[in-house]
Amino acid sequence: MPADTPAESLTHNTLNGVTGGIWRTCREGRPAVLKLLAPPGRPGPTHWAGSTDPGHWNYWRREVEAYRSGLAATAYPGLAAPAPLAIDDRPDGTVALWLTDVPGRPGTTCSAADLGEVAGRLGAGHARWLADPGRTGTNRTPGWLARDWLRDYTLSRPVPEPVPWEHPVAVAAWPASLRAGLRRLWQRRHAVLAATDRLPRTLCHHDVWPMNLVFADTGPVLLDWSGVGPGPIGEDAANLVLDTFLDGLVDVALLDEVAAIVLDGYRAGLGRAVDPATVTRAVRLTGAAKYVWLAPLMLTRLGGPTGQTYDRRDEAEMMAGRRPVLELLVRWAATGLD
Template sequence: MSRPPVDLVPADGPAEELTHNPYNTVTGGIWRTRRHGRPAVLKLITPPGREGPAHWAGSADPGHWNYWRREVEAYRSGLAARAYADAGLAAPETLAVDERPDGGVALWLADVAGRTGTAGTVADLGDVAARLGAGQAAWLGRAPDYDWLARDWLRDYTLTRPVVEPVPWDHPVAVAAWPAPLRAALRRLWEHRHALLAAADGLPRTLCHHDCWPMNLVFGDAGPVLLDWSFVGPGPVGEDAANLLLDTFLDGLVDVALLDEVAATVVDRYADGLRGALDRAEVARAVRLTGAAKYFWLAPLMLGRAGGGTAQSYDLRGEAEMFAGRRPLLELLARWADEQLR
């Protein structure tokens, strides 16, 4: 456990470190603490150059998928607060944005009281999807005029995942957990990744959060609150709904037995939220296509790391359990990809 700098929180003050992705070099730490006697969350944003994995390196390029100041600008400009506000999907209140002498930024946000996203019900996730659809309907075909928005987040993020070829499709861990037809379908998904991204390029564009999942949601008394605006930018319609659906189960934080029910609910309620801006069949296609395009790298990356004992940010399962636990999710991805590639 680490503590925030003592000039921000007194040495004897409360500072609870919160779970986050430690590999993303933009994030220097996140703590639940207090500011002027008020419950607050402190997030340290660090400039490029901090040591860490190359595929999680921050960038000084404002359009880069991991531009280091994007979340700072999203809160300071008010975009995070107003992006989906009319649909009842809020962002935390910004308490302060402090530029630090070391070049970093201390981002102070109100601590949101409520149930964590992983405690959400199927109905809760459907409600978020509906609000997301309504919020994104208002952004169809347009985007805010900020140069720090992610240029092409889906393509740039996915193509930088550290997959090493040749992919060991018949690794013993995979053979034990995934039947041969599934491995063959996942191989097709990987080999047709560029075609999937190209197809996603043809979808209507909207303003995407790009990281909508339970760890970035709080179900408060006044409605759901969406955290972490580090990746906001234009993207294909359906992408955030697909991410919400898939990431709910990816790390074993929610029972995968709910996958089919959540999938049906999220797609249906997202279409409800779009209120006819797109045909319901086109909405379903968009979610499936962007979901396949978002995670074409997942199985190859897992196989490349098999046997290495690589630590995960959120998934605390052992390797064999993780491979088995992700099978229903990968089967869904494979079906979606095959539908798009026919």
């Protein structure tokens, strides 16, 4: 990018060692987004380090391959991806990924109906992959797809023991029943993950949430294909519900409405590919598995930095704001494991 080209830095996870920066700019006179991908070795937290292992959950070149191969554009026909303008391998080892700047409403302005539409299109896309199991089987799967994203990501979160479940801040913010449920969930984390292993598998995006959505005139557009790979059904839909509210970007008063409409939309999108009871259980189990570590990690960080990139609330606001989401997580875990 020429030094005199105007650029606006875009919000992204600055902890992730793979992402060297994201800017809204222009390329050859047209609006563009530049995403700089960096090989492993950048300073940062170990649990956000990139990897050179193509199957690792945070393989640093996966998004490049998703665009270069055309998978991002064709994975889910009802959910577009930005068109790649250029992929430049730079002399310093980084890769400049140039994408079209998609005009439309940011995902954080979403309504419940918007998210229901996304869920329906996700379900239809997942059903397409379920109908052709060989597409995600070992014979035809590109080696750069995430090998076991949900398990690898979940177990990489740095939760030190013992977890201070009776910390005064936690006692003040979360009732005893919620703390007990979260504690049980943490103790059963391996059982929860094992239960997700028995679900039907499809091709998952692994990071569907409002920050990765643009609502264009032609339909929703899905950004950030850095985690794409095989995974259990329900995972993307569950993440769409939970991640919409965890960082305080959307009013948590919409949680119950969004949870219901996303589940309904996802089931409808899957159609007859999976029976509705299994879909419901899958959403609950995968949601519990994805965030089994969240409450324990929050408690171990009380009184210190939150480690958050997107959430700008102070500690007390975050504890209170996440309570309804964590209560939903506990309910999902209890019913999903029955």
